[in-house]
Structures are given as structure tokens and as C-alpha cells.
Amino acid sequence: MGNSMLRLRVLFVNCILIIIMTLYCDGDVTEEKYTTNEDISPLEFGTETNIGILKNIESFENLAKFAMKSRRGEFVPIEDTAIYDAMVRILQDLIDSIKDVKNAYTFLNAEGLHRIVADNFLLPHDNVRKNLLLLTKRLFEVTPTTVSFIPENVVDGLLDIFENEKNLALKAHALDVLCLWLPKNPVIQARVMKLKGLEPFYYQVSKLEISVVQTLLDLFNKILKEHISARNEKIQRTKADLDKLRLYQRIGLLERMSTPTVCNGLLNIFEVAWNFNNNEVLITVFEIITDIKQFCNKIYGGNIKAVELFNALLKYVRNEQNIDYLWEQNVNVTNLETVIEEYVNNTKISSKRDEL
Known part of the structure; x- marks a missing residue:
């Protein structure tokens, strides 16, 4: 039994070396080298860069298959770093290549996001997953009009990383991608709301660093304004306009905004942001509390945390040292002082009624 295990181990290491050598050689990738029964599509004709992109996609696909030890979902241990290091090098090469918009479209036309990103967020290697996120972010930056055509299971992976990942840097990278993807994209917003709702966003805020909290608040603020505008704008009544309006209505963000769960979740975010004592973060908080007053003011009535927070915010706004900065x-x-006063007066009135 011991000799058999040793032979298997040697065979495994040899296979890794063959794969790594193949990545940077001119020879074709063959079925025999990767012990897979799936045919590998022939490379398309094109420029040298295009061919390099296509070869990188194929090489990464085969490495990912090899990293999967079995169909039961077991991966090659991270201690066997050769495979994962090779994956990182391929991803970094692709990230650099798609700075050019033509190369980015080559990657998209070859279904690179489907073949590389969508199924590999679960790989047990932080550097691989980080570069998968950076690749997706770079693609959205270079080809922003393509975000509506990205496979939906990519957003599933992003949400899973943001919600469950312990590595805070990976959480931040996932949020950066969502910031590029979600605004003006109601189809994906609808999927996020269906899968997760808003809960992961305000449950995660206490775990995030200040810069990431700022990003999260900016994203929420942008999407909230988008939905308010979509409901209020005078549409042309074309079929496309009506379909868009119905989609925003189906998402139901504004309806959720009038619920205690969402309003109190936002209150928790505001409390965390206030404790950071950061002026830039507070500017975004002030924008959001102004927009949500129509939804949450009554809900905050009698909430002790709300009473304390809005009194503190009112004191901040009235502080002469802050007034010039705010302007x-x-x-x-x-206007901001008036808005916060309304919150304060409502919470005080509700508190007195509760006492009676």
C-alpha cells in the first residue's frame, strides 16, 4: 500500500510539471497531458496577442480541471502550490492584456468569464481568487457596456465572497466589482434582491474597514437614487420604458425601504459610520438619511439608538467648525439641519408617547 501511494504521488507531481511547462511552450495542449476526455477547441486565427489570450484561457481551464481532485468537489491542497502559482501567472497576464479594449472583447468573445471566472471562485487559494476578482473588475472598467451580458452565476460568487469570506481584502475586491456592475443594471439588481435582499450589506458593515464602508454607502446611495428617479421620471410610454419601469417595480427596493428591517439595518450602518469619526463617510450618510426620510422617519420613532444618533448628527451639523467644511x-x-431636526423631533415625540 505504501509503495502504491508513493507511485501515485510521483505521478501526480510529474503531471503538475508537465502542465506548467505546457503553459509557456509552443506545443499544443493535448488530452493526454491533462488526463481529460473533453476535446479542446482549436485556436482561432488572429493576432499574436489574441492567440495568447485564447491559449491562456485554455491553459487556465485545464489547470482548474486538474486542481479538482475528484467530482466530489475536492481540490488539490494549497500546499501543492505549483498549480495555483501557474494560475496566478495566467490571470495576471490576462489582466495586463485586457487593458486594451480589443483584447478585452477577444476575451469576452471567447467566453472567458464563463470559462475562467464563473466556476472558480471556490478555488481554495486566496491569490487565485483575488486575481479572478481583479480580472473581472478590469473587464468592467474597460468594457462597461458589457456588464449586462455577464453570466449571472458570477454575481452569485461575488455575493458569496462578500457575505461569507473571512479575508477582508477579498470582501473589498468583491464589493468593488459590484459597484461597477449593479448601478444602472436592474436585471442584476433583481437577482441580488431575490437571492439575498439587503441583509448581507448591513450585516457585514461592522466587519469592514472604513474605506470599504464608504464604498458600501456610496453604492447604496447610488442605487437608491436610481430607483427614486426611475419611479418619478416622466417616461415616454414606449414599450422599452414601460418594461424598465416594471422591472424596477418588481425589484421592490422602495417598498422594502419602508420596512423596519431595512430602516433599522441602515441605522446600524449609520451608527458604525458615526463611530469612525470620518468626515467623508458622514457626507454620504447625510445624503442617505435625507433620501430615506420619507421611508424611515416614522419607523425610527421611539428608537433609543435613533434618538442618540440623530441628536449627535444635529450637534455635528451645528458645530461652527464643521459648517464651512460641509458647504x-x-x-x-x-436643508440638512432641517431634515435632521425632523428626525429628532419625531423620535422625541414618539418616545414621550411610548412613556405615556
Whole structure:
């Protein structure tokens, strides 16, 4: 038994070496080298860069298959770093290549996101997953009009990383991709709401660093304004306009905004943001509390945390040392003070009623 295990181990290591050598050689990738029964599509004719992109996609696919030890979902241990290091080199090469928009479309036309990203967020190697996220982000930056055509299971992987990943850097990278993907993309927003709702976003905030909290608040603020605008704008009544409006209505973000779960979840985010004592973060908080007043003001009535927070925010806004800064940031201090006063007065009135 011991000799058999040793022979299997040697065979395994030899296979890894063959794969790595193949990645950077001119020879064709063969079925025999990767012990797979699936045919490998022939490379398309094109420029040298295009051929390099296509070869990288094929090489990564085969490495990913090899990293899967069995169909039961077991992966090659991270201690066997040769495979994962080779994957990282391929991803970094692709990230650099798709800076050019033509190369980015070559990658998309070859279904690179389907073949590389969609099924590999579960690989047990942080550097591989980080570069998968960076590749997706780079693609969205270079070809922003393509975000509506990205496979839906990519967003599933992003949400899983943001919600469950312990590595905070990977959470931040996943959120960066979502910031490029979700705004003005109601189809994907609908999928996020269906799968997760808003809960993962405000449950995760206490685990995030200040810069990531700022990104999260900016994303929420942008999408909230998008939905308010979609409901209020005078549409042309074309079929496309009506279909778009119905999609926003089906997402139901504004309806959810009037629920205690969402309003109190946002209150938790505001409390965390206030404790950071960061002016930039507070600017975004002020924008959001202004927009959600129509939904959440009554819900906050009698909430002790809300009473304390809005009194603290009102004191901040009235502080002479902060007034000039707020005006410089294009914040209408007069209007903001009025909004926060309404919150404060409502919470005080509700508190007295509760006491009676």
C-alpha cells in the first residue's frame, strides 16, 4: 500500500510539471497531458496577442480541471502550490492584456468569464481568487457596456465572497466589482434582491474597514437614487420604458425601504459610520438619511439608538467648525439641519408617547 501511494504521488507531481511547462511552450495542449476526455477547441486565427489570450484561457481551464481532485468537489491542497502559482501567472497576464479594449472583447468573445471566472471562485487559494476578482473588475472598467451580458452565476460568487469570506481584502475586491456592475443594471439588481435582499450589506458593515464602508454607502446611495428617479421620471410610454419601469417595480427596493428591517439595518450602518469619526463617510450618510426620510422617519420613532444618533448628527451639523467644511462639500447645511431636526423631533415625540 505504501509503495502504491508513493507511485501515485510521483505521478501526480510529474503531471503538475508537465502542465506548467505546457503553459509557456509552443506545443499544443493535448488530452493526454491533462488526463481529460473533453476535446479542446482549436485556436482561432488572429493576432499574436489574441492567440495568447485564447491559449491562456485554455491553459487556465485545464489547470482548474486538474486542481479538482475528484467530482466530489475536492481540490488539490494549497500546499501543492505549483498549480495555483501557474494560475496566478495566467490571470495576471490576462489582466495586463485586457487593458486594451480589443483584447478585452477577444476575451469576452471567447467566453472567458464563463470559462475562467464563473466556476472558480471556490478555488481554495486566496491569490487565485483575488486575481479572478481583479480580472473581472478590469473587464468592467474597460468594457462597461458589457456588464449586462455577464453570466449571472458570477454575481452569485461575488455575493458569496462578500457575505461569507473571512479575508477582508477579498470582501473589498468583491464589493468593488459590484459597484461597477449593479448601478444602472436592474436585471442584476433583481437577482441580488431575490437571492439575498439587503441583509448581507448591513450585516457585514461592522466587519469592514472604513474605506470599504464608504464604498458600501456610496453604492447604496447610488442605487437608491436610481430607483427614486426611475419611479418619478416622466417616461415616454414606449414599450422599452414601460418594461424598465416594471422591472424596477418588481425589484421592490422602495417598498422594502419602508420596512423596519431595512430602516433599522441602515441605522446600524449609520451608527458604525458615526463611530469612525470620518468626515467623508458622514457626507454620504447625510445624503442617505435625507433620501430615506420619507421611508424611515416614522419607523425610527421611539428608537433609543435613533434618538442618540440623530441628536449627535444635529450637534455635528451645528458645530461652527464643521459648517464651512460641509458647504465646501456642496452640502446644503440649512436643508440638512432641517431634515435632521425632523428626525429628532419625531423620535422625541414618539418616545414621550411610548412613556405615556
